[in-house]
Amino acid sequence: MADTEELLHQEDVQQRLREVQDLLSRHRLVENLVQRQEMNKHDIVENLVHKQHTVELSRKLADMHPADVAFVLEALPLEDRLIVWDLIEADRQGEVLLEVSDAVRETLIRSMEPNELVAAAETLDADELADLAPDLPQEVMQDVYLALDTEEREQLRAAMSYPEDSVGALMDFEMVTVREDVTLEVVLRYLRRFDELPDHTDQLFVIDREEHLQGVLPFNLLLVNDPEIEVSTIMQTDMMALHPDDKADAAAQAFERYDLVSAPVVDPENRLVGRVTVNAVMDFIREDAESDMLAQAGLKEEEDIFASVWSSVKNRWAWLAINLVTAFIASRVIGAFESSIEKLAALAALMPIVAGIGGNSGNQTITMIVRAIALGQVEQDAARKLFRKEIGVAGLNGLIWGGLLGVIVWLLYGSVKLGLVMTSAMTLNLVLAATVGVMIPMTMARLGRDPAVGASVLITAVTDSGGFFIFLGLASLLLL
Amino acid sequence: MADTEELLHQEDVQQRLREVQDLLSRHRLVENLVQRQEMNKHDIVENLVHKQHTVELSRKLADMHPADVAFVLEALPLEDRLIVWDLIEADRQGEVLLEVSDAVRETLIRSMEPNELVAAAETLDADELADLAPDLPQEVMQDVYLALDTEEREQLRAAMSYPEDSVGALMDFEMVTVREDVTLEVVLRYLRRFDELPDHTDQLFVIDREEHLQGVLPFNLLLVNDPEIEVSTIMQTDMMALHPDDKADAAAQAFERYDLVSAPVVDPENRLVGRVTVNAVMDFIREDAESDMLAQAGLKEEEDIFASVWSSVKNRWAWLAINLVTAFIASRVIGAFESSIEKLAALAALMPIVAGIGGNSGNQTITMIVRAIALGQVEQDAARKLFRKEIGVAGLNGLIWGGLLGVIVWLLYGSVKLGLVMTSAMTLNLVLAATVGVMIPMTMARLGRDPAVGASVLITAVTDSGGFFIFLGLASLLLL
Numbered sequence: 001m002a003d004t005e006e007l008l009h010q011e012d013v014q015q016r017l018r019e020v021q022d023l024l025s026r027h028r029l030v031e032n033l034v035q036r037q038e039m040n041k042h043d044i045v046e047n048l049v050h051k052q053h054t055v056e057l058s059r060k061l062a063d064m065h066p067a068d069v070a071f072v073l074e075a076l077p078l079e080d081r082l083i084v085w086d087l088i089e090a091d092r093q094g095e096v097l098l099e100v101s102d103a104v105r106e107t108l109i110r111s112m113e114p115n116e117l118v119a120a121a122e123t124l125d126a127d128e129l130a131d132l133a134p135d136l137p138q139e140v141m142q143d144v145y146l147a148l149d150t151e152e153r154e155q156l157r158a159a160m161s162y163p164e165d166s167v168g169a170l171m172d173f174e175m176v177t178v179r180e181d182v183t184l185e186v187v188l189r190y191l192r193r194f195d196e197l198p199d200h201t202d203q204l205f206v207i208d209r210e211e212h213l214q215g216v217l218p219f220n221l222l223l224v225n226d227p228e229i230e231v232s233t234i235m236q237t238d239m240m241a242l243h244p245d246d247k248a249d250a251a252a253q254a255f256e257r258y259d260l261v262s263a264p265v266v267d268p269e270n271r272l273v274g275r276v277t278v279n280a281v282m283d284f285i286r287e288d289a290e291s292d293m294l295a296q297a298g299l300k301e302e303e304d305i306f307a308s309v310w311s312s313v314k315n316r317w318a319w320l321a322i323n324l325v326t327a328f329i330a331s332r333v334i335g336a337f338e339s340s341i342e343k344l345a346a347l348a349a350l351m352p353i354v355a356g357i358g359g360n361s362g363n364q365t366i367t368m369i370v371r372a373i374a375l376g377q378v379e380q381d382a383a384r385k386l387f388r389k390e391i392g393v394a395g396l397n398g399l400i401w402g403g404l405l406g407v408i409v410w411l412l413y414g415s416v417k418l419g420l421v422m423t424s425a426m427t428l429n430l431v432l433a434a435t436v437g438v439m440i441p442m443t444m445a446r447l448g449r450d451p452a453v454g455a456s457v458l459i460t461a462v463t464d465s466g467g468f469f470i471f472l473g474l475a476s477l478l479l480l
Numbered sequence: 481m482a483d484t485e486e487l488l489h490q491e492d493v494q495q496r497l498r499e500v501q502d503l504l505s506r507h508r509l510v511e512n513l514v515q516r517q518e519m520n521k522h523d524i525v526e527n528l529v530h531k532q533h534t535v536e537l538s539r540k541l542a543d544m545h546p547a548d549v550a551f552v553l554e555a556l557p558l559e560d561r562l563i564v565w566d567l568i569e570a571d572r573q574g575e576v577l578l579e580v581s582d583a584v585r586e587t588l589i590r591s592m593e594p595n596e597l598v599a600a601a602e603t604l605d606a607d608e609l610a611d612l613a614p615d616l617p618q619e620v621m622q623d624v625y626l627a628l629d630t631e632e633r634e635q636l637r638a639a640m641s642y643p644e645d646s647v648g649a650l651m652d653f654e655m656v657t658v659r660e661d662v663t664l665e666v667v668l669r670y671l672r673r674f675d676e677l678p679d680h681t682d683q684l685f686v687i688d689r690e691e692h693l694q695g696v697l698p699f700n701l702l703l704v705n706d707p708e709i710e711v712s713t714i715m716q717t718d719m720m721a722l723h724p725d726d727k728a729d730a731a732a733q734a735f736e737r738y739d740l741v742s743a744p745v746v747d748p749e750n751r752l753v754g755r756v757t758v759n760a761v762m763d764f765i766r767e768d769a770e771s772d773m774l775a776q777a778g779l780k781e782e783e784d785i786f787a788s789v790w791s792s793v794k795n796r797w798a799w800l801a802i803n804l805v806t807a808f809i810a811s812r813v814i815g816a817f818e819s820s821i822e823k824l825a826a827l828a829a830l831m832p833i834v835a836g837i838g839g840n841s842g843n844q845t846i847t848m849i850v851r852a853i854a855l856g857q858v859e860q861d862a863a864r865k866l867f868r869k870e871i872g873v874a875g876l877n878g879l880i881w882g883g884l885l886g887v888i889v890w891l892l893y894g895s896v897k898l899g900l901v902m903t904s905a906m907t908l909n910l911v912l913a914a915t916v917g918v919m920i921p922m923t924m925a926r927l928g929r930d931p932a933v934g935a936s937v938l939i940t941a942v943t944d945s946g947g948f949f950i951f952l953g954l955a956s957l958l959l960l
Contacts, residue, residue: 007720007738010730014856067737075857077865188668188703197700199739202682219699220677223668240487250490256766257547258487259679259759261741278758279739282765286736289769290851296776297847298840305852306865309872313880316844316873323840324881327833328888334832338825345818348828352814352944353807355832360778360803364796367777371770372785376494377555385557385786392789393796400793401804408808464832 005065013068019060020072024080027053058087066092070099073108077306082111093120098128103304105135118143126152127172127274130159158244158273167251168244170284171265171274174198177205178231180214185227187217200277202261206235211271213241213264241266242276248284255281295453298323319457326461330355333465337472340480346413347475350422353405355467358429361397362459365390365437370452373445387438394434398427417479425471429463432470436462485545493548499540500552504560507533538567546572550579553588557786562591573600578608583784585615598623606632607652607754610639638724638753647731648724650764651745651754654678657685658711660694665707667697680757682741686715691751693721693744721746722756728764735761775933778803799937806941810835813945817952820960826893827955830902833885835947838909841877842939845870845917850932853925867918874914878907897959905951909943912950916942 008016027050061069061084069088073081073096085108088096093112097105097120109117117140121129126148133141133156148156155173162168176197178187187204191197203218215235225234240258242251242265254260255278265274294302298319303312334341334351341348369386372378378386402423410419440458441451488496507530541549541564549568553561553576565588568576577585577600589597597620601609606628613621613636628636635653642648656677658667667684671677683698695715705714720738722731722745734740735758745754774782778799783792814821814831821828849866852858858866882903890899920938921931 006718007734009720009726010733010856013737017856065738071737071856074855075862077862191703192706194704196704200682200741201700202680202741219703220681223671223699224674224676226672238486240489246489253490254487256759256762257551258545261680261682261758278741278762279736282736282758282762285762285765285769289765289773293769293773293851294847297843299844299847302851303848305848305857305862306869309869309876312869312873313876316841316877319844320837320840320877320881323837324833324885327836328885330836331829331833334829335826338829341825341828342822345821345828346815348821348825348831349811349814349818351828352832352835352948353804353811356807356810356944357800357803360800361796363777364779364799367774367779368783368785371773371782375554376490376497376551377785382555382557382785389786389789389792393792396789396793397796397800401800405804405808464836468832 005068006063007065008068013071016060016064016068017072017075020057020084021076021080023053023057023060024076024083027057027083054087057084061088062092066095067099069096070104073100074104074304078107081107081306085111090116090119091123094123094128094132097132098124101302101304102135103302103307107304109135114140114143118147122147125172125174126155127159129156130169133160162244165248166244167242167246167248167265167276168274170248170251170276170280171242171244172198172277172280173274174201175205175264175272175275176201177207177272178217179208180206180232180235181230183228183230184222184225184234187222187231188227200262200279205264205272205275206231207272213266213270213272215239216264239264241270243268244273249288251276252281252285252288292452296456298457322457326457326464329461330464330468333468334472337468337476340472340476343480344475346418347472350409350418351468351471354422354425354429354471355464357401357426358433358463358467359460361394361430362433362437362463363456365394365434366441366455366459369438369441370455373441373451378442378445383438383442387435390434390438391431394430395427398430399423402426402430415479418475421471421474421478425467425474428470429467432466433459433463485548486543487545488548493551496540496544496548497552497555500537500564501556501560503533503537503540504556504563507537507563534567537564541568542572546575547579549576550584553580554584554784558587561587561786565591570596570599571603574603574608574612577612578604581782581784582615583782583787587784589615594620594623598627602627605652605654606635607639609636610649613640642724645728646724647722647726647728647745647756648754650728650731650756650760651722651724652678652757652760653754654681655685655744655752655755656681657687657752658697659688660686660712660715661710663708663710664702664705664714667702667711668707680742680759685744685752685755686711687752693746693750693752695719696744719744721750723748724753729768731756732761732765732768772932776936778937802937806937806944809941810944810948813948814952817948817956820952820956823960824955826898827952830889830898831948831951834902834905834909834951835944837881837906838913838943838947839940841874841910842913842917842943843936845874845914846921846935846939849918849921850935853921853931858922858925863918863922867915870914870918871911874910875907878910879903882906882910895959898955901951901954901958905947905954908950908954909947912946913939913943 073084076084097108100108114137117136121132121136121140121144124132129144145153145156159168159171178190203216204222206214206217208214215237216239217231217235221234240254240260240263242263244265244267251263254263260278262275262277264272265276267273290302298316300315300318303315369378405426406419406423409422410416437459440455444451444455553564556564577588580588594617597616601612601616601620601624604612609624625633625636639648639651658670683696684702686694686697688694695717696719697711697715701714720734720740720743722743724745724747731743734743740758742755742757744752745756747753770782778796780795780798783795849858885906886899886903889902890896917939920935924931924935
């Protein structure tokens with residue numbers, strides 16, 4: 001699709017952001033003057049300057065690609081964000097809403113009247129509407145739905161019926177189809193009747209009368225072959241066809257492995273129902289990687305960086321609560337050894353080292369195994385090999401680092417025995433970390449759950465409590 | 481490009497893997513029999529069975545896409561991996577080497593003779609060779625280089641001269657160019673002279689006699705317009721042109737923002753030197769996300785899951801050493817308060833809670849800020865706003881969770897004062913975590929360094945030592 005908006009390099013987008021910020025701050029300056037009543041509200045000068053800024057801002061925004069407008073909105077504090085939002089043409093607001101993050105989308109939708117929302121939503125395709133629908137008020141969706149034609153309604157219903165991580169949620173409905181018994185010349189003439197082809201059209205889908213997918217005709221073949229040839233002669237029949245219920249992740253892997261630009265989606269009867277394009281896949285990959293990263297740090301979802309303190313607190317709450325519980329358990333383990341610590345306070349100083357190194361080592365193991373599972377490389381019979389390797393690594397690390405620390409402790413506290421306890425506790429906790437580090441993701445995967453979620457909390461809980469218990473227990477047995 | 485290999489769904493690839501594993505285990509069974517001398521090495525039966533397996537394996541591998549062969553190789557232990565590797569046709573080994581991970585590539589290259597390597601490398605394009613070059617022995621690269629023609633040599637030199645995270649490293653040289661003063665009809669006839677077009681050709685590049693980029697002609701426009709029209713009439717001139725020195729990350733963001741399939745790369749004089757395609761960008765994004773994840777867990781690089789214990793130990797070493805140092809510092813902080821702990825061993829049990837929650841909260845802050853910086857959303861004047869928000873969140877969390885813990889400590893140890901120390905220490909350490917959590921990534925970014933690398937280690941070091949110091953210090957002052 002030929003966009004009339006400028007395509008910008010990242011630094012130019014940032015430049016735009018600065019210009020918008022500059023205009024906004026001048027805008028605010030005027031507003032402040034008015035508020036302080038140093039200027040009359042109906043003062044002509046005020047009005048002129050004010051209008052000038054507004055016009056300039058609108059013009060700047062109109063030239064920008066919706067994705068760049070979204071970028072600017074994300075980077076602005078709430079108040080400024082809403083000023084800018086009101087300056088964006090109504091028929092572009094829908095596209096921009098698709099591009100912003102969930103958190104920012106919420107702030108924008110909250111600021112809009114139902115009729116504005118209907119107007120914005122009506123500019124979108126069925127698959128785009130389906131992405132937006134969960135964030136829109138019920139009554140707005142009803143109005144939008146009523147304005148759709150029968151085919152679009154069915155598409156919207158279909159798109160909304162698939163779970164977020166399925167191919168159905170990634171697909172769109174903008175496929176160009178041809179019949180197999182026509183010549184390439186006919187196909188070329190047919191294409192010339194379009195004003196434009198859908199984005200990412202790199203192949204045509206060949207279907208029969210009942211919409212069954214017969215094959216695909218890549219432009220690469222269409223363009224290099226003799227126009228007299230029939231479609232059926234050169235179409236590819238061994239293409240990658242997806243199903244709406246396939247996992248989005250499986251589709252993403254297929255796009256990566258085979259470098260696809262688009263792929264047909266068919267129902268169980270092999271009827272063409274949609275297509276998936278590489279841009280939808282790329283968005284999915286990026287979002288997936290990001291939510292993994294956020295989940296690992298215990299953030300429920302991406303956070304509007306200018307969110308209120310209260311909503312940020314809620315976003316981070318669950319994780320802190322879980323950590324408080326695990327930390328409390330570890331604390332009780334230590335509590336059980338308070339009499340040992342009273343006798344030898346050095347134990348209190350040394351125990352966090354044992355626990356901490358165990359946690360780090362366990363997290364390394366988990367990260368490696370989670371990655372291998374995600375790539376589908378860990379078969380059941382590999383488990384024993386992995387266990388053996390990880391325990392070998394842990395044992396070796398324990399002897400090396402634990403040995404080093406043992407010597408330092410010996411020199412520091414003048415007690416060979418304390419040094420030996422340190423070395424053995426380190427080694428044992430590292431072995432514990434390796435064992436649990438392999439077990440947690442393997443078990444999660446076998447139970448059909450995401451091996452990454454919560455794995456880091458769990459391993460740290462085990463290596464903390466375990467480390468304290470091993471170290472203090474050994475010390476109580478051997479030293480006191 | 482029309483591949484003759486099958487395109488498979490993820491579960492089918494895994495099925496292939498199991499079949500290969502099955503064939504290999506039967507292969508090994510025979511070998512074991514031979515070794516145990518229960519069968520004569522030249523026994524005809526052995527030879528027959530053996531050959532059958534080998535033939536079946538080769539046939540299976542020949543049908544598979546190089547990316548799927550790579551997948552199978554990654555999932556096999558070293559010994560099996562090399563058996564399979566030897567069965568892959570020499571002219572496909574180059575492509576497979578491109579698809580496997582660095583760690584596995586190393587094991588494969590190490591098993592090959594120089595002349596085999598030269599044969600494998602000679603099947604590759606210049607940009608692919610450049611990716612492989614760092615892993616190939618010097619003498620092999622020399623032989624390969626000598627076999628190239630002048631244009632390819634220059635391309636290889638160019639591709640190798642750019643740093644790994646630049647556009648130059650992502651680009652290939654397979655662009656199709658046309659002149660602006662010809663009609664679409666001429667373009668269509670020109671394209672029909674190709675046997676096939678390069679992968680991901682979604683547009684032609686329009687250049688003048690000196691190879692200056694004039695515009696691009698998307699297939700979408702070529703196909704819908706009248707063949708009598710001249711290229712110059714419909715070509716797009718506001719396309720996104722990249723420079724070889726641009727950051728790969730900036731290019732990736734442009735591909736995502738504008739949903740591109742390919743983009744021209746031009747030198748400072750606007751001469752077309754190559755192109756970047758969406759599949760190169762997608763690989764880059766995936767690798768980038770992965771190396772972030774590995775770095776966060778302190779793994780130097782992706783690890784061959786069947787790597788030897790020793791090479792795994794080395795991969796995880798640096799991080800453990802750093803952690804040992806920070807844990808040791810924290811331990812010394814505690815050591816300074818040993819006399820307090822001797823008097824009140826409860827302090828030893830409670831201090832890890834203060835340190836742990838601080839670390840978690842600090843990591844949440846860092847993750848959020850790093851993400852905002854990566855998206856380019858954090859301008860200097862936003863820093864103060866962010867500080868205020870994060871400190872607000874930390875203070876609120878400290879009062880809520882610290883208050884709760886204070887009450888629990890009071891009930892558990894019967895000391896109101898100890899409870900108050902707990903609450904204040906928690907709050908102070910959370911505020912410390914927030915302050916440092918904003919400062920570290922902002923400072924790194926201002927110094928032009930990657931804000932994610934090492935941030936997590938640093939914050940944990942600060943919140944551990946800081947938490948112990950704050951809690952034990954307050955307790956010593958107020959309780960003893």
